[in-house]
Amino acid sequence: MTQDEKKKAVAMAAVSYVTPDSIIGVGTGSTVNHFIDALASMKNDIQGAVSSSDASTARLRALGIEVFDLNSVSELDIYVDGADEITEHKQMIKGGGAALTREKIVAAVAKQFICIIDDTKQVPVLGKFPLPVEVIPMARSYVAREIVKLGGDPVYRQNVVTDNGNVILDVHNLTILEPSDLERKLNNIVGVVTNGLFAMRGADVVLVGTDNGVETVK
Numbered sequence: 001m002t003q004d005e006k007k008k009a010v011a012m013a014a015v016s017y018v019t020p021d022s023i024i025g026v027g028t029g030s031t032v033n034h035f036i037d038a039l040a041s042m043k044n045d046i047q048g049a050v051s052s053s054d055a056s057t058a059r060l061r062a063l064g065i066e067v068f069d070l071n072s073v074s075e076l077d078i079y080v081d082g083a084d085e086i087t088e089h090k091q092m093i094k095g096g097g098a099a100l101t102r103e104k105i106v107a108a109v110a111k112q113f114i115c116i117i118d119d120t121k122q123v124p125v126l127g128k129f130p131l132p133v134e135v136i137p138m139a140r141s142y143v144a145r146e147i148v149k150l151g152g153d154p155v156y157r158q159n160v161v162t163d164n165g166n167v168i169l170d171v172h173n174l175t176i177l178e179p180s181d182l183e184r185k186l187n188n189i190v191g192v193v194t195n196g197l198f199a200m201r202g203a204d205v206v207l208v209g210t211d212n213g214v215e216t217v218k
């Protein structure tokens, strides 16, 4: 199976977690794009979606799925999203698509985070994938200096402005042995909006696309 076929398989599998007449939290990325396409086939059975990015919003709307403002929704049963890296403890690095802040907000509201990945995303330790940090533009250099003090090697992601009007620093050369601790430390740097560690609130269910089919990790 190709990587894209595995992504499609887990996206299809995630549809079984959708309950009738509900509003679905929808993430961002190429795996989620397959999920959005699958959701379109049952759009008359759901109320709609809350989206984590302008890109996902556009795709949802183009397929005729209503997109709700999160402020008008009091609860979400599920949030479906991909990841850049994930451990056996279901802690993740996300934000390769620069949508980490809205992803974290929607994930916080949802009762269940259903993570959909191909098996290349599974790692023993987080950090090989550069950790994205969303930063208020005027704080970029200050935040970069503080991240160096924490042992990281921040690189400004050129020509990227997030949906919130901010910039991204990708932090290289980290071996993240205590993800929740680093998540807190990065959040405490003034000027950081969010970092891509989803450790304090990890996934609840992981659907992994493998050559042998979709494996479910609970």
Ligand code: 5RP
Pocket: 027, 028, 029, 030, 031, 032, 081, 082, 083, 084, 093, 094, 095, 096, 097, 098, 099, 100, 103
């Ligand atoms: C976007 C994300 C994505 O979930 C992550 O980058 C995985 O993307 P893909 O499904 O394209 O591999 O966090 O900000």
